[in-house]
Amino acid sequence: MPLLTIATFLPILAGLALMVLPDRSARIAHRVSIGATGAVFLITLAIWARGISPDGFAQVEEIAWIRAIGAAYRLGLDGLSLPLVLLTSVLFLLSAIYSARIGERAASYVVLMLMLETAALGTFMALDGLLFYVFFEVSLVGMYFMIAGWGYEDRQRAALMFFLYTLLGSLPLLLAIIGLYLGSGTFDMRAWIDAPPLTGIAAMLALIAMLFTFAVKIPAFPVHTWLPAAHVQAPTAGSVILAGVMLKFGTYGLVRFAYLMTPEAFARAGQVILAFGVVSALYGAFAALAQTDLKKMIAYTSVNHMGYVVMGVAVAALASDPRTRTIGLDGATLQMVSHGLVTGALFFLVGMLQDRAHSRGMADFGGLLGRVPWLGWAFVLSAFASLGLPGLAHFPAEFQIFLATLNGMPWGIVAILAIVVTAALYLRAIAAVFLGEANPKWADMPDLDRREKLVVVPLLILTVLVGIAPGWLIDMIHTTMTRIGG
């Protein structure tokens, strides 16, 4: 059974089915949404059970498409994409559950979410350059309407900024893809990886084009500024998907395209890429420290965490020892998943706080831990996960990235200062919002209800699971990275 194709297109088909249903009430729409994302989740579990292959892509599904230009419908998986596919299906399912209270134009909302899921799964599983680009772009449109239609106060401007920024950002990728095609005569990404078609100046130009696109998407300093604006205005589930899934398009592309398809150029530009990673990590941490809006603060920590991913990949390109290369890539990939889980939880929790208080300013709260212990402790746990506490999801990933950095390119280790800064900003936020004397204004704030617990608790469990026993995840990543890095 072509499970990959089914998983990819099931959401959009469910969305289309919803559009033609006679009854498009909110209740029906959310049922369709939870049903479809739940089914996709189960299918991705089956895909996981089928496993990956130590030598290349597994579970490849291929149909001839535009023969004349060597473009085909190709989907497949390896240890880089499978963890992200699992992350995607989990976050979309939880977002669907969380969103079940949305009544405003629910059917349109659900259709958009389902379209986004198709785009995200397609982006991670596509093995054809053209197909990848189509999925990559479709996700943009979906997110634009998500922000513009269901966001907060200043949503139109934020949505436009997001759209133009990332649209203009992705055009260079198209040029790079065309370049790769011209160099090889096919759009088969496997061919591009096995025998990188470009060399010399052409490879460098293609790399620069790709880096530009992915840097916007990751986002890396100084093209990160759309992120806080988009996050602040996006609806909660939109933020979760944006940070949890769509930022990974950038880091996934960084490995899948930039690192693998223009390896020589990547290694030559390695120091520059590493510098961007280090600056992003530090800059994101300090910029987050300056925020008083919780959602914006978490958005900036994404810049920090994604900076570590860039570092891990750059160090892998620069290091001479294959072990260090593998450790850097392992850590970078694991960090993508950890960030999705932890930041997803944090955005859900801030959204739940905002649903109750209609505010995100730290100064508006105080002493909430005694009032809403579930919300409070879930936030504390997620915050400590985000600042890299051992036993929680970010620690193994960041440990590997820093270990590889110190042994591959020692100067990059200055970025480790950021772990103190993130500690400071999260502790400050916890102290301001949840500790201290209780603000009487929120004396009757309700704690998490069943639906909300159903959304947050799985993420917390996964966060702990990745933290104490990352083996189930890191082993499949390692299988692929040993091949790539070795």
Add this chain to the structure above:
Amino acid sequence: MIWLALVLLAPLGAALAVFALRRAPAAIALAGAGLGLIGALGLFAGAPGGAAVTAALPFLPDLPIRLLAGPLTATLALVVATVAAMVLVYAAGYMAHDPERVRFFGTMLMFIAAMELLVLSGDWITLLAAWEMIGFASYLLIGFWHTRDGVPGAATRAFLYTRSADLGLYIAAFLLIGVAGTSEISATLATTGTPALIAGLLLLGAATGKSAQVPMQDWLMRAMAGPTPVSALLHSATLVAAGAILLIRTAPMLPGGALLAIGLVGGITTVAAGLMALAASDLKRLLAASTASQYGLMLVALGAGVPVAALLHLIAHAAIKSALFLGAGVFQHDRDSTDLDALAGAGRARPGIFAGFALAALALAGLPPMAAFFSKDAILAAALDSPAAVWLLPLALLGSGLTGAYMARALKVLWSGAADRPTDAVPLMATGMGGLVVLAATLGFGFKPLEAMLGAPLPEPAWIIPAMGLAVGLGGLALGWVLAPTRLLGPLFGPASGGFEIAGGMQALVARPALALAAACERIDQFLIGTVVLGGVAGGARALAAMVEAVETRLLEAVRAIGRINLSLGRFSRRTDRDTIDGAIFGLVDRTIALGARARRLQSGFIHREMALTFAGIALVIGLLLAAPIYF
């Protein structure tokens, strides 16, 4: 193996049980700590003869979690388990009426499990993980009464101080793993040369954070905002011990340069923190400063190259200082304060507790035959034999003298004054404290066999050593009893009571610059968004809008033109084929013009219409793409 599992899993399982059941937390905690103690005794009993017990659990590729229970680590595990059990007995009484007992005991058990993991760790990742976890537990426990004034700040400060210093441990671990190619601690200790020196200095940095050594001395005194059992367990015997434990375990690797730095940091701390203790106006803060001072002495021993002496003092200090804190907690229970003024006469009101407190105090001052007498002598002997004896010996002697002085001061305050308030019975608190006092008094007799078990017997020190030690101890006690601290310290009193903050301390040196940098980043971002991006986006949007408008106008014109052509065609065809094409074409023209107008309406319409349109557009594009094989 079973003992090893018991040591770690009993407290962990008890913690989970406490949180899950949410009832009888004290009983579950005691059961967990008791089983953990049995496990530690089992490990310790097996340590002398047999090979070290090891275990490896999968974690990261090629970097498994390793546990190691050899003579040294089994001894440390026993120390932790013993103090933990006693403190929990005490806490069962101390916290009996707190509504948040579940959270308290659950967190304490989590801490104990993490601390045991730290002492039993066999690889750097496990050590580092446990090292950070105990910091987290400490944050939760200092912040236990989180609604009280000043408590969140104290918890935040403690975590940030120690985490800053932890960077040293992170980098040292990366370095050692990189050089040795394995994360196993014992294997990395073969590192030599420059990497060993750098790693040694980095480890010292980490140790200064956890063990509150100069320049990280002041978080510990401020950490006293938590419940007293927390101070007794974490901030005297276990968490703060982590720094010294780290250096004891890595001692075989440390080269001369690193040893000298360690010895000097320890020597300076033992004096500076001793002065701080003497100037303190609060009993718990006095004990906290004393803790930093005593760990300074241990670092002196490490710097002198005799880690066993440091270990002995660590063990003696664990029992003594926990006992002192527990005593302070009883007085706090009576007077609702730990301020020295408020505690005047508190000891007289409870002669039994006071006797235990005094015994522990005299033990810390180094009176024979109690535990610290032997360990302090070992440290002085080590300092005397060290190549840096010129520095280390005077500092160590001064630190020992100060110990006597501040303990005498505390005893004097507690004893002099009216015992006017009635007291209630505190059986659990007295039991927990009593056990530790007995250990404080008698542990010294176990030191010889322990040295033998560790395979590092210390030579019998020359008579001059105990004579010197006793002289400074008694001298300090006498001075502290007779003279007020302001007289004794003179001009040093002010800086000492301020914690010897240099140039405004961490707040001015680190926190404010960091916040300023953060504000600068924020301004850069505002600039990027405000000027570059929004300018660009707004410009782009305007250009795009103009483009769309132009395209649309042209489209409309085109439609109209087509319409006109069609119209004239129509006129033409009317003449030629009036009946057949006529209606159709006119219909087409009308529909095309209407479509143009409708397109204009849609463009300015609502989001969901645009969306539907976009969907149709996407569907069309996908359809065209899917159909590509047909027309290519």
